[in-house]
Amino acid sequence: xTSSSAASRKNLSKIACNRLQKELVExxxxxxxxxxxxxxxxxxxxxxEVAGAPGTLYSNxxxxxxxxFPENYPMEAPQVIFLHPAPLHPHxxxxxxxxxDILYDSWSPAMTVxxxxxxxxxxxxxxxxxxxxxxxxRYVKNCRNGRSPRRQGGGSMMTKYDN
Amino acid sequence: MGNKLGRKRQVVDExxxxxxxxxxxxxVDQKKLRKLILESKLAPCYxxxxxxxxxxxxxxxxxxxxxxxxxxxxxxxxxxxxxFLQMKVPxxxxxxxxxxxxxxxxxxxxxxxxxxxxxxxxxxxxxRVIEAKIRMRKQELQDEEERMHKRLEISSANVNVAVADVExxxxxxxxxxxxxxxxxxxVSSQDSCATPMVxxxxxxxxxxxxxxxxxxxxIMVMEAIWLSxxxxxxxxxxxxxxxxxxxxxxxxxAEDRYVSSPxxxxxxxxxxxxxxxxxxxxxxxxxxxxxxxxxxxxxNENSSSFNMLPGSRRFxxxxxxxxxxxxxAENLNEGAPDDDVAMTQSHGEWSIDxxxxxxxTATSYATSVEVEDRGELSxxxxxxxxxxxxxxxxxxxxxxxxxxxxxxAMAVSLAEARAMPSGQSASxx
Numbered sequence: 001x002t003s004s005s006a007a008s009r010k011n012l013s014k015i016a017c018n019r020l021q022k023e024l025v026e027x028x029x030x031x032x033x034x035x036x037x038x039x040x041x042x043x044x045x046x047x048x049e050v051a052g053a054p055g056t057l058y059s060n061x062x063x064x065x066x067x068x069f070p071e072n073y074p075m076e077a078p079q080v081i082f083l084h085p086a087p088l089h090p091h092x093x094x095x096x097x098x099x100x101d102i103l104y105d106s107w108s109p110a111m112t113v114x115x116x117x118x119x120x121x122x123x124x125x126x127x128x129x130x131x132x133x134x135x136x137x138r139y140v141k142n143c144r145n146g147r148s149p150r151r152q153g154g155g156s157m158m159t160k161y162d163n
Numbered sequence: 164m165g166n167k168l169g170r171k172r173q174v175v176d177e178x179x180x181x182x183x184x185x186x187x188x189x190x191v192d193q194k195k196l197r198k199l200i201l202e203s204k205l206a207p208c209y210x211x212x213x214x215x216x217x218x219x220x221x222x223x224x225x226x227x228x229x230x231x232x233x234x235x236x237x238x239x240x241x242x243x244x245x246x247f248l249q250m251k252v253p254x255x256x257x258x259x260x261x262x263x264x265x266x267x268x269x270x271x272x273x274x275x276x277x278x279x280x281x282x283x284x285x286x287x288x289x290x291r292v293i294e295a296k297i298r299m300r301k302q303e304l305q306d307e308e309e310r311m312h313k314r315l316e317i318s319s320a321n322v323n324v325a326v327a328d329v330e331x332x333x334x335x336x337x338x339x340x341x342x343x344x345x346x347x348x349x350v351s352s353q354d355s356c357a358t359p360m361v362x363x364x365x366x367x368x369x370x371x372x373x374x375x376x377x378x379x380x381x382i383m384v385m386e387a388i389w390l391s392x393x394x395x396x397x398x399x400x401x402x403x404x405x406x407x408x409x410x411x412x413x414x415x416x417a418e419d420r421y422v423s424s425p426x427x428x429x430x431x432x433x434x435x436x437x438x439x440x441x442x443x444x445x446x447x448x449x450x451x452x453x454x455x456x457x458x459x460x461x462x463n464e465n466s467s468s469f470n471m472l473p474g475s476r477r478f479x480x481x482x483x484x485x486x487x488x489x490x491x492a493e494n495l496n497e498g499a500p501d502d503d504v505a506m507t508q509s510h511g512e513w514s515i516d517x518x519x520x521x522x523x524t525a526t527s528y529a530t531s532v533e534v535e536d537r538g539e540l541s542x543x544x545x546x547x548x549x550x551x552x553x554x555x556x557x558x559x560x561x562x563x564x565x566x567x568x569x570x571x572a573m574a575v576s577l578a579e580a581r582a583m584p585s586g587q588s589a590s591x592x
């Protein structure tokens with residue numbers, strides 16, 4: 001792996017590497033509609049451009065997703081955040097963190113980057129109002145280490161930072 | 164039963180009764196695993212291949228290829244033994260969910276190599292998925308078109324309101340709002356003698372290829388486009404105050420221009436540098452345009468009632484859509500010579516395309532992208548679905564000079580094609 005990937009992260013396992021290479025090939029052949037993978041030499045961090053679906057609140061807007069893969073991908077979920085500026089959405093914090101269960105508790109190794117992307121686009125598309133989560137400011141303030149909010153002990157993402 | 168016998172005969176090499184090191188397995192009961200594999204309750208731990216080969220199955224978790232895989236009891240999805248071991252977390256109190264269908268109490272069974280029937284069933288399912296995807300795509304295209312349709316309808320219904328808003332904005336926007344009105348009138352005057360207009364628009368693309376079966380309805384639409392383009396180009400020569408006063412005082416003023424204003428400066432511009440056939444056609448088209456002017460002005464009585472004709476609005480919408488599909492279909496291959504005729508045409512077209520959007524959303528820059536997208540979509544769907552029954556659509560109007568109409572149609576599309584890129588930059592100055 002390239003040395004540019006964050007030092008704190010461990011390099012991808014062999015199986016993760018193999019799977020990501022195949023996912024990338026599959027993506028190039030058959031990318032999910034509305035998404036564009038930005039080519040880099042870093043297999044462990046993908047940057048993906050998302051185009052808001054036509055006819056939704058986010059049509060004609062484009063955003064960037066950053067997907068970081070853990071060493072044990074796909075047994076562990078990748079960390080997915082929106083790069084600045086994150087779309088205004090009731091489940092997306094201003095620091096780009098996304099409140100979406102499949103990225104945490106409901107992750108399954110049968111999912112792929114492509115299926116994550118489709119889920120995120122679907123989440124965007126179903127939004128009826130452009131606003132931040134209610135606890136945005138508190139969450140962003142308390143979230144120092146820049147990690148996506150992982151649910152712990154089954155509590156909701158929002159209540160985790162209530163204490 | 165036969166399957167079971169087959170399984171018992173299968174002798175698994177000892178080395179495939181252990182994990183091959185795909186993962187760093189912790190807490191794996193090696194003895195139990197070996198037993199399960201030898202009893203054919205789990206697939207042997209064959210090393211996975213990176214490349215596919217005949218009769219290999221891909222594990223959907225590790226994406227490696229194996230001679231045979233386990234199947235989940237709930238949804239019969241495949242999984243290799245080593246990935247399955249990763250799924251089953253021994254110390255977890257929670258029952259493991261199936262990674263594919265999320266059913267609780269995930270469990271797998273091993274049935275050996277896939278039978279022909281299973282493979283057949285899988286192929287059928289794959290086929291169904293593909294078909295469903297195609298249906299979805301079609302539905303999306305259709306929805307897109309309907310949305311576009313509605314937008315245009317709304318904006319044409321609100322033309323007067325929109326125009327009032329536009330007064331305060333730039334000259335360019337005011338022009339575009341004018342072009343929203345005009346095609347409506349022109350078309351409605353023709354529409355008043357035309358019978359049912361409920362049919363979907365014919366495919367302009369398919370139409371151009373067969374010269375003998377040119378659809379008259381199509382020609383009408385294109386003529387309307389041409390006229391409005393010419394008119395729009397003329398407006399650009401007018402002063403700002405002229406345009407805005409037109410905008411406020413409504414369509415009668417705009418119509419007067421058809422009669423009173425002489426051919427604008429752009430008439431001479433058919434001497435395009437790209438020359439040749441296109442020039443000749445464009446010249447013809449202009450001749451046609453002059454004839455068209457008189458016919459429009461003679462139809463003025465009809466157009467005054469356009470607001471009451473539901474058909475006219477519908478027709479206008481179709482006009483808009485046709486134009487959109489035009490631009491996307493035609494601008495792909497052609498370059499952008501700075502041809503004056505083409506410039507005015509594209510300017511006109513651009514404005515017509517955008518008039519409704521600009522006035523409706525007021526985010527003019529963003530809409531440009533959207534409209535192009537829509538154009539692509541609608542052109543695709545139209546050419547896919549709608550080239551049937553063109554001929555049945557041709558009764559209402561018989562133009563006096565058929566050949567010239569055809570030439571006009573070609574000229575418009577040619578010029579539009581060449582003009583698209585330059586037109587875009589021009590309208591956002």
